[in-house]
Amino acid sequence: MSDSVKKFPIGGTHLPEEKGLTSDEPIIALPVPAEVLIPLKQHLGVPVKPAVKVGDRVQRGTLIGHKADGLSARVHSSVAGEITEITDALFPDGTRVPAIRIRADQSDQESEERLEPIGIDGLSDAAFRDAIIRRVEEAGIVGLGGATFPTHVKLASTDAIDTVIVNGAECEPYITVDDRLMQEEAHKVFRGLDIVRRLLGAKQGYVACEINKPVALEQLRKVAKDFPNIAAQALDTRYPHGAEKHLVKAVLNREVPIRALPGSVGVLVNNVQTVCAIADAVDEGRVLFDRVVTVSGHGVTTPRNLRVPLGASVANAIAFCDGESEPDPAVIVGGPMTGMRVTDFTIPVTKATSGIILLTETEYRGSLHMACIRCGKCVEVCPMYLPPNRMTAYINNDMLDEAISAGLEACILCGACQFVCPSKRPLLEWINHGKAAAAARRSR
Numbered sequence: 280m281s282d283s284v285k286k287f288p289i290g291g292t293h294l295p296e297e298k299g300l301t302s303d304e305p306i307i308a309l310p311v312p313a314e315v316l317i318p319l320k321q322h323l324g325v326p327v328k329p330a331v332k333v334g335d336r337v338q339r340g341t342l343i344g345h346k347a348d349g350l351s352a353r354v355h356s357s358v359a360g361e362i363t364e365i366t367d368a369l370f371p372d373g374t375r376v377p378a379i380r381i382r383a384d385q386s387d388q389e390s391e392e393r394l395e396p397i398g399i400d401g402l403s404d405a406a407f408r409d410a411i412i413r414r415v416e417e418a419g420i421v422g423l424g425g426a427t428f429p430t431h432v433k434l435a436s437t438d439a440i441d442t443v444i445v446n447g448a449e450c451e452p453y454i455t456v457d458d459r460l461m462q463e464e465a466h467k468v469f470r471g472l473d474i475v476r477r478l479l480g481a482k483q484g485y486v487a488c489e490i491n492k493p494v495a496l497e498q499l500r501k502v503a504k505d506f507p508n509i510a511a512q513a514l515d516t517r518y519p520h521g522a523e524k525h526l527v528k529a530v531l532n533r534e535v536p537i538r539a540l541p542g543s544v545g546v547l548v549n550n551v552q553t554v555c556a557i558a559d560a561v562d563e564g565r566v567l568f569d570r571v572v573t574v575s576g577h578g579v580t581t582p583r584n585l586r587v588p589l590g591a592s593v594a595n596a597i598a599f600c601d602g603e604s605e606p607d608p609a610v611i612v613g614g615p616m617t618g619m620r621v622t623d624f625t626i627p628v629t630k631a632t633s634g635i636i637l638l639t640e641t642e643y644r645g646s647l648h649m650a651c652i653r654c655g656k657c658v659e660v661c662p663m664y665l666p667p668n669r670m671t672a673y674i675n676n677d678m679l680d681e682a683i684s685a686g687l688e689a690c691i692l693c694g695a696c697q698f699v700c701p702s703k704r705p706l707l708e709w710i711n712h713g714k715a716a717a718a719a720r721r722s723r
């Protein structure tokens with residue numbers, strides 16, 4: 280166990296945390312809604328193909344989306360009920376993806392379809408690796424920190440990995456999903472990490488957690504005694520410690536090059552909830568059909584941490600938290616730094632949804648912005664050492680080459696620059712436009 284508190288060296292910022300709204304709220308299950316709309320693309324890659332048709336009956340855990348050609352991850356039913364429609368679903372970014380609507384049978388939501396638990400004791404290293412990667416694929420597990428990269432692909436990487444880090448920094452304000460999981464299920468976090476560590480042949484592992492989660496850190500330190508190759512690592516509270524490159528720098532003092540992944544320096548980073556899902560899939564045969572979501576902000580009556588069946592709507596989650604505390608709060612899906620404001624609350628909760636944050640209008644910063652006053656604060660906080668002010672000026676003047684030369688592609692979309700800007704300039708939105716324009720040009 281390491282008692283030192285580590286941090287990345289330059290840039291970043293302290294954010295108002297607002298985690299106290301939910302950090303003491305245990306995870307409770309959202310009751311199964313009357314229907315769910317389950318997207319067939321809840322992962323980075325291509326949509327999966329429907330494995331069911333209208334009229335079919337399903338259980339919780341029934342496979343409803345087959346893996347497709349290309350990067351994808353299986354999708355399972357989150358409720359027992361009947362398939363009523365194969366349609367599409369709206370996402371927070373305004374796009375639509377194929378989806379399956381299921382009417383829940385309210386009398387039968389206890390049982391669930393599970394895979395056979397894997398007996399991993401006594402397996403050779405090669406057999407262990409194959410069995411775990413197959414199981415993770417069967418269970419439809421993706422990166423649950425928001426990236427949604429299919430985990431079986433990540434685990435099959437051929438990079439030589441010596442260290443696995445579980446990313447428990449959870450540095451976005453309001454969100455307490457990983458905090459609660461580390462408080463309530465610290466042993467499962469270590470178990471999932473240890474499975475990944477053995478699979479990759481890594482000699483060591485860390486569960487990294489910011490010091491603003493003292494109960495979680497205490498639990499991690501207790502459990503670490505049972506896992507000789509894994510330590511709990513405390514991190515200072517600084518945004519964006521949860522960005523992979525900054526996490527690797529803070530924990531191991533290794534520099535991940537721009538446009539490279541942590542694997543290039545021998546590290547694999549997994550989210551807290553992802554390793555819990557891996558442990559569940561291996562030890563209990565459980566597939567991924569729900570996830571923990573923080574519903575918080577001063578605009579919701581009773582902030583909570585909920586275990587939500589995938590495909591339940593944003594409206595279902597808000598209603599279970601006793602609705603809005605004042606009329607028309609700004610509703611953000613994801614964290615307030617990197618999430619998206621939505622106005623259609625039929626949007627489904629997916630494997631990517633870490634939070635539903637309701638901000639009062641005074642809290643919400645997306646209001647009128649003013650001219651740049653050249654204060655340089657955005658440059659000071661940028662953890663990638665970029666000039667967000669100059670970069671966004673180029674983007675807004677259609678000078679894409681200049682924006683790229685200024686470092687557009689190195690931006691990790693952390694939003695720290697926008698947060699500190701005294702003129703409330705929507706820098707993140709502009710950078711997103713610039714990145715989309717650069718991607719469109721590359722694909723031409």
Ligand code: SF4
Pocket residue numbers: 660661662663664665666667689690691692693694695696697706707710
């Ligand atoms: S420019 Fe990008 S990396 Fe730098 S602070 Fe802004 S969003 Fe974060």
Ligand code: SF4
Pocket residue numbers: 650651652653654655656657658667668696699700701702703704
């Ligand atoms: S923080 Fe805002 S006002 Fe200050 S230099 Fe950056 S963009 Fe301009």
